Amino acid sequence: MLALMLIGAHWLCDYPLQGQFLSDAKAKGPLRVYHLIAHAGIQGAAVAVVTANVWLGLAELVAHTIIDELKVRGRTTFAQDQALHIVCKALWLTIMLGLLSTHALAKQEQAKPERPVPTAERQIPVAPKCRPPVRINFWVMDGNGELKLVGSRLIEGFCEGDIHG
Template structure:
């Protein structure tokens, strides 16, 4: 159970780190306007996906995060969601990735998950 809590906290930490201090003004403003808006959005989301992929040790979950993060952030840029809804959706994604890992580990190995760094 400790590894599940550790993984959950690591997923949240990587999100908060990459979505706030490490996103910076360049990507934050760039994904909202300008001719390279979509490029900046995809770049930021790809960084988030890479972080999730590194924490989970699963490239497919990292790619799923990249896609989900792009869709969620685009909805915020378009004014379809608020900041709070945007963050709730990002956190919900982390819960889905964690649930997937738990379910697949249980079904495939009959045990709980073990983070890649252990």
Template sequence: MEILALMIFAHAMADYPLQGDFLARAKNHTAPICGVPWYHALGAHCAIHGGFVGIITGSLALGIAEFVIHAATDYAKCSGRISYNTDQAIHVGCKVLWAWILLG
């Protein structure tokens, strides 16, 4: 439970204060900031999330999985294919899955 709680805390930090307005806007491929490649911003945002998961769990594989799934989820949100609430549910659901994998 401690690892899950830390991952959820880290998610809140990475998706809110550490993302900031610049990354939130720049990662959106449907309305990119002029001169800023959206994939650089999305990659940086997902690296923050993957880094937190990797550090907290001690697993590079889970950190990479977090990076990939976070990128796909945020891309889908920016495309309008999923809602903000679905985006957040997927992110938290992944943290539950990572904790479950560690227990197994």
């Protein structure tokens, strides 16, 4: 499911959310680099929302900027550009699966019974620090300059020691 969401988010951000204006502006014009980074930022935000991992979102922003710059400079074809983007999504998926399996192993270790400790020696556990859930809305500006809500994502809260903490 995560793989489908990463690919779907890529297609959504690379086609309808990019639009002709951004596609042209990131290739030429006085603010070319700004538009390139803006497009890559949209892609990075999508990865961060899908994976609930800001570091993967930042990695996507950097990778997407480099890959699209290579295409703009004529060093890759459109097909190579898209293949490199898909390879990045596969890498993010691999990292997420690794994080999830590490998290599952850590939980198994926590579930193992500890040796009995006399009550006088047992420490009182400290309550974990928790962050509340956050809703992220995605807006796009239409041709008339009006903002339209195109989607949202609820990122669940987490406590210190969780996979994302």
